[in-house]
Amino acid sequence: MKSISHRTITITASLFVSLLAFNNTSHAETDFSYKKSEITDSITMLHGAGGNIAVLKGAEGLLVVDNGFDKNSDALTAALGELGEAPSFVLNTHWHGDHTGANESLGGSVIVAHQNVRERLAKGSAAPREIQPAASAALPDITYDSGTTIHFGDQTVTAVHYPKAHTDGDTVVFFEPAHVVHMGDMMFAGYFPYIDPSSGGSVYGYTKAVAAILERIDDTTIVMPGHGAIGNKADVQKFYDMIVATSATVKSMKDAGKTLEQAQAKGLSDKWQGWGDFFIDEARWISILWAG
Numbered sequence: 001m002k003s004i005s006h007r008t009i010t011i012t013a014s015l016f017v018s019l020l021a022f023n024n025t026s027h028a029e030t031d032f033s034y035k036k037s038e039i040t041d042s043i044t045m046l047h048g049a050g051g052n053i054a055v056l057k058g059a060e061g062l063l064v065v066d067n068g069f070d071k072n073s074d075a076l077t078a079a080l081g082e083l084g085e086a087p088s089f090v091l092n093t094h095w096h097g098d099h100t101g102a103n104e105s106l107g108g109s110v111i112v113a114h115q116n117v118r119e120r121l122a123k124g125s126a127a128p129r130e131i132q133p134a135a136s137a138a139l140p141d142i143t144y145d146s147g148t149t150i151h152f153g154d155q156t157v158t159a160v161h162y163p164k165a166h167t168d169g170d171t172v173v174f175f176e177p178a179h180v181v182h183m184g185d186m187m188f189a190g191y192f193p194y195i196d197p198s199s200g201g202s203v204y205g206y207t208k209a210v211a212a213i214l215e216r217i218d219d220t221t222i223v224m225p226g227h228g229a230i231g232n233k234a235d236v237q238k239f240y241d242m243i244v245a246t247s248a249t250v251k252s253m254k255d256a257g258k259t260l261e262q263a264q265a266k267g268l269s270d271k272w273q274g275w276g277d278f279f280i281d282e283a284r285w286i287s288i289l290w291a292g
């Protein structure tokens with residue numbers, strides 16, 4: 001086991017979402033282990049905490065998309081050890097700590113990400129929450145602007161950047177011929193998504209990106225969301241329809257002269273009940289759309 005970093009994070013009181021999404025404390029959780037779901041012969045999903053992790057096994061080793069919280073680095077090493085050697089390639093769908101937390105412990109692998117992921121990890125963040133600059137071992141080794149392709153095992157792994165969406169460094173990863181897509185946080189399955197303007201995200205870009213992804217996949221595509229259960233194109237369509245419908249509702253309340261507080265008090269259609277049960281509740285989702 002390689003070194004565990006001791007980054008500490010100060011969480012500002014108002015950002016309740018960060019408690020779940022970004023709490024990146026340094027102490028290893030000894031009682032946590034990743035659940036494994038076999039997606040295809042060569043692709044496994046690790047899940048149970050943080051963002052979903054895709055593991056592609058090829059003759060040359062493992063390629064991993066996302067890697068969960070720092071505190072679960074040991075659990076990740078254990079889970080990967082059961083699937084093969086340490087990964088050759090580690091892709092980051094974006095810079096958030098629930099997707100890149102084990103970058104440092106996987107620092108011997110080639111880390112690949114959008115250039116803004118490297119920049120944001122290297123800089124850290126002062127506000128809205130303080131995030132220490134990442135150790136150099138945690139920084140991506142290969143960066144790209146619009147995307148890149150890795151030929152690995154029996155798969156062509158295509159990383160496509162969608163600008164100013166969940167953040168300004170989002171990547172969606174397509175595996176062909178497996179016909180699997182890892183959507184990163186461009187998909188919260190059945191839940192209101194977090195959109196992070198402090199990291200360059202926008203509701204407009206997010207909506208546009210999900211529409212573009214829908215164009216690219218078909219009814220037989222296996223969809224791995226950043227958070228939530230494995231699904232298909234119909235689930236992405238439902239997610240997109242929710243964003244469009246709730247955006248329209250919030251816009252009409254704003255146009256009618258309501259305040260944000262009044263809009264939150266009125267709420268959204270009952271149709272979206274349950275969508276607020278993950279870390280973005282209805283009031284928070286309304287405020288994200290309001291600001292967007």
Ligand SMILES: [Zn+2]
Nearest residue numbers: 094096166185
């Ligand atoms: Zn995220």
